[in-house]
Amino acid sequence: MNKEEKTEYLIDQLRAENAGYEALSMPVDLPGKRRLLRSLMNVRFPGPVSPEILKVQDELLQEELEEKGIVDVMELPVIQDEYPCTEIKNSRRIVLWQGDITRLKADAIVNAANSQMMGCFVPCHGCIDNAIHSAAGLQLRNECAQIMEEQGHEEPTGKAKITGGYNLPAEHVIHTVGPIVGVQVTEEQKEQLKSCYKSCLKLAEKQGLRSIAFCCISTGEFHFPNKLAAEIAVQVIDKYLSTSEVERIVINVYKNEDYYIYKKLFQ
Structure with a gap:
């Protein structure tokens, strides 16, 4: 998956955790998608996360860290x-x-x-x-x-x-x-x-x-x-x-x- 596909995947997974998020539409551009993903991460209450979600999340965050520079x-x-x-x-x-x-x-x-x-x-x-x-x-x-x-x-x-x-x-x-x-x-x-x-x-x-x-x-x-x-x-x-x-x-x-x-x- 490329960066946009990872972002979309994570949005879909976090939306699926809460029925109230069904009405949230997917933004058309990558910055909008990334902002929605961050928002969903921010409001998520503590709880179990599947290894598959964590794997994609970690890949995305590490990619972004490399772009920012250590x-x-x-x-x-x-x-x-x-x-x-x-x-x-x-x-x-x-x-x-x-x-x-x-x-x-x-x-x-x-x-x-x-x-x-x-x-x-x-x-x-x-x-x-x-x-x-x-x-x-x-x-x-x-x-x-x-x-x-x-x-x-x-x-x-x-x-x-x-x-x-x-x-x-x-x-x-x-x-x-x-x-x-x-x-x-x-x-x-x-x-x-x-x-x-x-x-x-x-x-x-x-x-x-x-x-x-x-x-x-x-x-x-x-x-x-x-x-x-x-x-x-x-x-x-x-x-x-x-x-x-x-x-x-x-x-x-x-x-x-x-x-x-x-x-x-x-x-």
């Missing part, structure tokens, strides 16, 4: 090379990289999850939770659901859980729930964000991981102020590295706003 975090320039005057103590082990986190080949990437920790159910939503689950495949939600069922309660803010990476180039995904900010940031929320970074780092080190890529936790849908969040991230990461064997930490930014904030901090 970025090895160990080959990226560290901030010591890009910002020689930086006051960051561990500048030879930290990278600032702007781009799609689902392209990064690392031991783990960090996902800014919600307290249900099963991914974003909003079709094609722009959050990183949605992007990571969409690129990893249906297996990721199923593993998250198993973790949450065993836990028996929502994931607390500031903690972290680890899963496989499945169709991502990263071997693992570390999921953490950041604080949700209202009118203004409280001291408790600052401590919770610090805890997110510390929990991810401790879990990574416990698992023997050597490279981790962080997203900008809580700055998107959770409305934590970008500059303050960056300051907290740099402070916690730099301090932790001083007594850690983790070799490479990537601060992954997507928006220009965050890129300029971190550049200014490092300069």
Whole structure:
């Protein structure tokens, strides 16, 4: 099957799981078909998936990953090379990289999850939770659901859980729930964000991981102020590295706003 045939096959299989989807018509172009497939994957509740469906899904996602291109975090320039005057103590082990986190080949990437920790159910939503689950495949939600069922309660803010990476180039995904900010940031929320970074780092080190890529936790849908969040991230990461064997930490930014904030901090 070519890419379009795989997409159509997966759409047909996921539509067949729910009688309410019978009215959904097949889009005429490949981008439309791919968007519908992503939507169906996003809204699908955890549950068994046949090996045949997973085989085709994995082939499609791996093909798309190859098209996007894999970025090895160990080959990226560290901030010591890009910002020689930086006051960051561990500048030879930290990278600032702007781009799609689902392209990064690392031991783990960090996902800014919600307290249900099963991914974003909003079709094609722009959050990183949605992007990571969409690129990893249906297996990721199923593993998250198993973790949450065993836990028996929502994931607390500031903690972290680890899963496989499945169709991502990263071997693992570390999921953490950041604080949700209202009118203004409280001291408790600052401590919770610090805890997110510390929990991810401790879990990574416990698992023997050597490279981790962080997203900008809580700055998107959770409305934590970008500059303050960056300051907290740099402070916690730099301090932790001083007594850690983790070799490479990537601060992954997507928006220009965050890129300029971190550049200014490092300069």
